[in-house]
Amino acid sequence: MYNKNPSRYPQPGGGAAPDQQNYQHADAYGQQQQYNNAQYGANTYNAAQTAQYQQYQQNDQNNQQYQTTQNDQYNYQNNEVKATNNYGSQPQTAKNSLEEFNSDKSLLRMTTDRVPNTNTLQKEIALPLGVIVKPYGDLPTVNIYNKLYYYQGEETPSVSFGQKPIVRCKDCRAYVNPFIRFIENGMKWICNICGDINPTDNYYYSPLNSVGLRQDYEDRVELRQGSVDFVASNEYMNRPPMPPTYVFVLDVSKPAIDTGYLQLATSTIKSVVENKLLPGGERTRIGFITYDSSVHFYNLRSTLKQPQMFVTTDTEQIFIPQPEDLVVNLSDSYDLVINLLDNLPQYFVKTQVIDNCFVSALQAANLITNSIGGKLIFFQLAQTIIKHPMLAPKTLPNTAERIDLVNSTNPYFANTGTELGHLHMSCDLFIFTHGKNQYKNLQTFADLARKSSGNLFYYQDFNSRTFGLKFSNELYHSLVRRTAWEGVFRIRTSAGFNQIRSFGNIQIKQKTADLILCPSIDSDRVYVYEIEKNDLHTEDPNRLARRDCSHIYLQTALLYSTSEGERRIRVHNTAVPLTNMKHLPFEFIDVNATTHYFARAALNILQTNLNFTVCRGMIEMNLTNLCRSMLKSQQSIKQSLPDNIQYLVLYVLGLLKSQFMTPTKQIVPGDALDYLNYLRFAINSMSPEETLPLFNPQIINIADYNLDDQNFPQLENLDRASILPSNIYLCYNGLALYFFVGTDCDPFFIQTIFKANDIAHIDRLISEEEIFAGYETTPYLNSLYNIVTSFRYQRQPYVELRVLINGDAESESILRSMLVVDNQNSGYPMDFTKFLATITGGGGLHGPGAAVGGAPAAYY
Ligand SMILES: [Zn+2]
Known part of the structure; x- marks a missing residue:
């Protein structure tokens, strides 16, 4: 039986979910995954990642081959720095190199592992200095022998100094x-x-041993590991840590009820509550509001026999009855909460109300939560909301480049999000549409989540048959993942470096310059910073002499409350060597991180009201400068870009072709525009490895009778000529998996996968349950299932499965958005070969990218 229980993620607290055996997820950075899932019958090793992993190893070897000589050069070049340093430049260490202390790269890394030591050099080589940080990410367990990374929710070690x-x-x-x-x-x-x-304070004193290490070194995890949690004393809190608080605000208008979403939402929340997976255990508080043209509250006082509903019809002046009973301790009111979740869909099954007072529901949720703080989780579908003056689309001329459609049309939601954020509240938005081309003005809506450190989920033309699994999984994941509360975050860089910009769905705390407000922050959230060397930085010569000037040091700090009720500071540290050599920053470039930096920078440019042409021009110029200075830095006469830089060029080409960089000239307010703005929001929270498939999708042909998940099909070239009508393809772009069905493919595959006799009769809304019903007994489907699962586990949360048909205009457009190598992309019609030649001024056409039609497909 096909399982649609969404509980497939690691639990907060470290254990495996009930139906999940030995789940091991790849780290984004390691690009390798292995997981054994008894229920899904899935595999040990999967070939999709094997292909990627091989590429990773190749990239790694490319870096390693420089290692010896680089280290020599590096040591040599820094001698002059060390010579002036009376204290020696290295701390006492029990390890061979300083970098072994660094936080895991999935948590903190830079765009290069060799940083220019002057601003002049930085400008000259034109390599942006980005810092990628996942403030509350899970700590991977590293198997150093084969570089597998496992996500098992390992606890970050904690350190306490008592009071x-x-x-x-x-x-x-x-x-x-x-x-x-x-x-x-x-x-x-x-x-x-x-x-x-x-x-050194008395309570922290320890004498040093003969080699200069503290005698208690082995007991001091904060001196041995880059990532630790410090347990904070009372001085770090204005009040006792708040309990994790979840307030669900559910649309119960007729259009919403008709889609079946409410049943899915309540059953998913119920499964999370029943399995005790909401963070916080006995401390967790919970509340519910429903709304259509009026707002409904639920009294969940533990002494009641069943929940009591109150209805407020005056949506202008919200009156809150018995506020203390509306958000209650989950343990105390457990039976009432389960009762409500069981019965809620029935309350509204016959409703005829089509209106929707979202703004009043938002105000109501604010009123019942703001004394403590917490997470407000909104579900919104009804289309009448768009008539609200705060969400009405602007009437705009259709001639400009429509950059205005990338920006909000009304400041109300941004202001409210900011206000909520400062009251320790964050908003997660689950926004649905039903029917074709329903415009939601998502960008304006999304400000609520953007400014309050929340998340955005968007379901275009939702029906529970096709998208139910995606919705349930995303809701489930958003509820059970680790979450930190009432936090603030900042980063420190060693003297001589400045922070220039920060990228992400970020709100800076009032009256501070750089504290990012995190009323709640989950384990997936990623921020990006841009820094620069400051040659004009003046420093006390004594300090300068004492400091290790051969590295840049980064330290991030997230002050937060745990779900269990402790105040803590999570700190990540990293040291990256500085260099005065022009070529080393390129040889040690982190291609994934640099690509991600470009994507975040592009979004930042768009948000500052520059148009798409300017934005693309700036990226092209930056990449051109980078590549040309790279070529200049090579000391040999060999004038070709090395493989790693060619990958960067390819990924940036994919970025320029990606949907979110598409000018909105042709796009009128509609769901296509909403989708692009959803994409922009999502990328601004994602990690480099999550966004990379967007810029370099993976496509395989699955029209093979002997399809074998242990012997994975080769990845296809990403150009239109490689996509043949006799095949069926599975295309992965990090956000979705698409079947692309060729017009001449063997009916066997159409019958087996889609249960249709021919291509004309494929139901494009077919659900995954229907596709994979009884898959265990059909070898082809079994392999296909495992392959789909392999792709899917590259990213959390869940990616949807959709059907594209060869010859259909919309399908063709989506396919072409993923073919980044050829010149068939209407938004940016440039093939890889020409792009590379343009960027390098003709000097880069060697190496693996020089093949006719562009580079091979598997670049990871
Ligand atoms: Zn200091």
């Missing part, structure tokens, strides 16, 4: 970390960020 202050630099306030250096037999320590000398 004593956390050890920090008295000047720059950096937290104690593996890169500080103890001197004078441990009596003092030198800060790696600012070079200040700090006295």
Whole structure:
């Protein structure tokens, strides 16, 4: 029986979900996955990732081959720095190199592992210095022998100083970390960020041993690991840590009820509650509001026999009856909550109300939650909301480049999101449409989530048959993942570097310059910073002499409340060597991170009201400068781009061709525009590895009678000529999996997959349950199922499965958006070969990218 239970994710707290055996997810960075899922019958190793992994190894080897000589050069070039350093530049270390202390790269990394040591050099080589950080990410377990990364929700180690202050630099306030250096037999320590000398407090004192290490070194995890949690004392809180609080605000108008979403939402929430998967355990609080043309509250006081509903018809002046009974402790009111979730869909099954007072429901949710804070989770479908003056689309001339459609039309939701964020509330939005081309003005709506550190989920023309599984899984994942509360986040860089910009769905806390407000932050959220070397930075010469000037040090700090009720600071640290050599930053470039930086920077440019032409021009110019300076930096006469830079060029070409970079000239307000704005929001929270398939999709031919999930089909070239009408393809772009069905493909495949006699009779809304019904007993379907699962596990949460038909205009358009190598993309008709030649000025046409029609498909 095909399983549609969405509980396929690791639980918060570390265990595996009930139906999930030994789930091991690839780290984004390692690009390798392995998971054994007893229920799904899925595999051990999957070939999709094997292909990627091989490429990863290749990339890695490309880097490794420089390693020896680079290290030599590196040591040599830094001798002059070290010579002036009376204290020596390296902290005492029990490891071979400083970088072994670094946080895992999935949590904190830069766009290159060799950073220019002057601003002049940085400008000259034109490599952007991006910092990618996942403040509350799960700690992967690293198997160093074969570089597999497993997501098993391992706990970040914690450090407590009891009621004593956390050890920090008295000047720059950096937290104690593996890169500080103890001197004078441990009596003092030198800060790696600012070079200040700090006295060691009595409670932290330990004498040094014969090699200069603290005698208690092995007991001090904060001196041995890059990522730790410091348990905070009372000085870090204005009030006791808030309980995790979830308020569900559900659309119950007739259009919403008709789609069946409410049944799915309540059953998913119920399964999370019943399995005790909501973060917080006994502390968790919960509340429900429903709304159509009026707002309904639910009294869940534990002494009641069943929930009581109150209806407020005056939506202008919301009156809250018994506010203390509307958001209740989940454990105390467990039976009432289950009762409500069981019966809620029935309450409205016969409703005829089509109106929708979302703004009043938002105000109501604010009123019942703002004394404590928490997560507001909105579900909105009814189309009448668009008549609200705050969401009405602007009437705009159709001639300009329509950059205005990338921006909000009304500040109300941004202002409300900001206000909620400062009250420790965040908003998750599940926005649905039903029917063709229903415009939601999603960009304006999304400000609510954007400004309050929330998430956005969007379901175009929703029906529960086709999209139910996607919705249930996304809701499930958003509820059970690790979540931190009432937080603020910042990053520190060692002296001589400046933060220039930060990219993401970010709200800076009022009255601060750089504190990012995180009323709640989940384990998937990624921020990107841009930094630069500041040659004009003046520094006390004594400090300069004390500081290790051969590295840049980064330290991030998330001050937050755990779901279990502790105040903590999660700190990630990393050290990256500085260099005065022009070629090293390129040789140590992190291609995935740099591509992601370009994507975030592009979104940032669009949001500042520049148009698409300017935005694309800036990316082209930046990439051109980078590639040409790279070529210039090569000391040999070999004038070709190395493989890793060619991958970067290919990925950036994919970025320029991707849907979210499409000018909205042709797009009038409609669901296509909403989808693009949804995409822009999503990319602004995602990790480099999550966005990479968008810029370099994976396509395989599955029209093979002997389809074998253990021997994965080869990835196709990403050009239209490679896509043949005799085949069926599975296309993955990180957000969705598409079947692309060729007009001349063997009916066997159409019958087996789509249960139709021929291509004309394929039901494009067929659900996954229907496709894979009884898959275990059909070898072809079994293999296909495992392949789909392999793709799917490259990313959380769930990616949907959709059907495209050869010859259909919309299908063709979606397919071409994924073919990044040829010149068939209407938004950016440029093939890889020509693009590479343009970018390099004709000098880059060697190596793997020089094949006719562009580069091979598997670049990961
Ligand atoms: Zn300091």
